[in-house]
Amino acid sequence: MTSQSADAPGPGSAVTGNGPAVSRQEFDALFAAVRTWGRWRPADRGAWNRVTADHVRRATATVRSGVTVPLALPWNTRAGPDNHRPALHHMTDLGDVESPEPSTHKDFIGADYHGKGVTHLDALCHIAYRGRLYDGRAAGDVVGAAGARFGAVSALGPLVTRGVLLDLPAVLGVRWLEPGRAVHAEDVTAAERALDVTLGEGDAVLLRSGHVRRRTELGAWDPGTASAGFHVDAVPLLAERGVVLLGGDGDSDVRPSPVEGVHSPVHALAMAAMGVPLLDNLDLEALSAATAEAGRYEFLLVVAPLNVPGGTGSPVNPVAVL
Numbered sequence: 242m243t244s245q246s247a248d249a250p251g252p253g254s255a256v257t258g259n260g261p262a263v264s265r266q267e268f269d270a271l272f273a274a275v276r277t278w279g280r281w282r283p284a285d286r287g288a289w290n291r292v293t294a295d296h297v298r299r300a301t302a303t304v305r306s307g308v309t310v311p312l313a314l315p316w317n318t319r320a321g322p323d324n325h326r327p328a329l330h331h332m333t334d335l336g337d338v339e340s341p342e343p344s345t346h347k348d349f350i351g352a353d354y355h356g357k358g359v360t361h362l363d364a365l366c367h368i369a370y371r372g373r374l375y376d377g378r379a380a381g382d383v384v385g386a387a388g389a390r391f392g393a394v395s396a397l398g399p400l401v402t403r404g405v406l407l408d409l410p411a412v413l414g415v416r417w418l419e420p421g422r423a424v425h426a427e428d429v430t431a432a433e434r435a436l437d438v439t440l441g442e443g444d445a446v447l448l449r450s451g452h453v454r455r456r457t458e459l460g461a462w463d464p465g466t467a468s469a470g471f472h473v474d475a476v477p478l479l480a481e482r483g484v485v486l487l488g489g490d491g492d493s494d495v496r497p498s499p500v501e502g503v504h505s506p507v508h509a510l511a512m513a514a515m516g517v518p519l520l521d522n523l524d525l526e527a528l529s530a531a532t533a534e535a536g537r538y539e540f541l542l543v544v545a546p547l548n549v550p551g552g553t554g555s556p557v558n559p560v561a562v563l
Contacts, residue, residue: 258422263473263500271473272370275480276514284376285396287365287516288485292402296443300403300541304562310531310540312488312523313360313558314453316350322463323456324358354556357464357492362546363512363519366392367553368505370513388551395550397518400486403444404542404561407432408529409469410451416458417451420467423495424448426478436538442483445542449525452490470495476510479517486544487511488520488559520544520559528561535563 263271281290320327329351336344354361366389369380374392383391409424410417412435418424433439440446450469456462468491471479479487487493493507500506511517532538541562546555 258419259472259495259497259499260423261474261499263506265501265503268473268500268503268506271476272510272514275476275510277516278376278514281516283396284378284516285365285392286398287375287392287512287518288483289397289400289516289518291483291485292400292443296403297401300401300443303403303539304541306535306563308531308535308563310528310561310563311558312447312520312525312528312561313556314358314522314524316352317358321358321461323461324356326353326356326358328352328354328359352556355554357522359556360520360522360524360558361554362394362397362544362557363508363521363554364389364392364394364397364546364552365512365516365518368508368512370503370509373513375513375516389553390551393550394546394552394555395548397546398548399543399545400445401541401543402485403441404447404540405438405440405444406436406447406449406525406528406532406538406540408436408449408525408532408538410449410454411529411533412436415451417455418469420455420462420464420469421495421497422450422469423472423499424450424470424475425472426475429475429478438538440479440482440484444482444484445486445488445520445544446479446484447520447523447525447528447542448487448489448491448493449529450490453524453526464491464496466496468492468494468496471507472499473506473510476507476515480515484517486518486520486542488523490523490525492521493519520557523559531561531563537563
């Protein structure tokens with residue numbers, strides 16, 4: 242594996258490579274092509290309806306060593322360019338107000354988690370395109386001040402399925418993908434060949450760009466401005482393979498967006514068109530090391546979001562088991 246060049250862009254730098262540009266008309270045609278509205282019931286579980294008991298049994302068969310790898314970032318309470326709304330954590334009981342024994346210690350946590358600083362799952366009600374959620378539901382009719390009545394995280398429940406790591410830096414022999422670098426369909430198929438794995442129906446696909454490693458070595462930047470991720474031209478391949486979850490150490494979208502007038506096009510295609518939830522802000526560094534050591538890039542993946550009625554998603558700590 243080669244080292245990153247000494248003149249690599251700094252934390253706040255963006256690089257070219259997010260194209261080719263896609264017009265709104267081309268994007269709308271792509272949205273229609275991958276749309277799965279009306280395919281499943283209950284509709285607000287979307288593509289997770291693909292995962293049957295047989296899928297779960299086959300996923301458990303991927304476990305060999307029993308190595309367990311958590312995939313969440315630490316709870317981030319520090320403001321920064323990539324954490325505009327820090328999570329909250331404070332003590333509410335220091336064990337000095339209760340009698341008799343035992344004393345107790347209690348704390349509070351809270352987060353506006355749909356940002357870049359907290360590992361979280363996006364439920365289907367999180368994203369609408371042209372005013373429509375997945376399955377064609379009008380967002381204004383089903384999402385209000387009390388939460389969502391369709392597509393909430395509580396409708397998803399837990400996911401147990403086969404996970405596949407697309408470790409692009411390992412494939413390309415670099416330390417990380419630079420912010421703004423798009424991952425195309427041909428990159429996905431090249432990664433399959435290099436890593437000896439094939440995406441299939443019911444799979445959860447995790448894209449490692451090396452974001453966490455770059456942040457550790459060079460410092461934080463605003464990934465809302467520049468981050469590596471999927472170009473929309475990779476989505477038809479993912480749809481054809483029948484994947485049920487996309488995740489990454491970014492938020493799956495390359496930024497800047499290549500699509501005119503759409504700031505998060507992969508979000509729109511995955512959730513609003515295909516019914517595929519997203520996992521954002523994963524830490525995939527330990528999983529990269531574990532899969533390289535094992536010589537295989539498939540594993541059992543367990544995602545258990547909080548049961549929040551009406552919630553648009555949930556902080557989560559996914560677990561990979563090799």
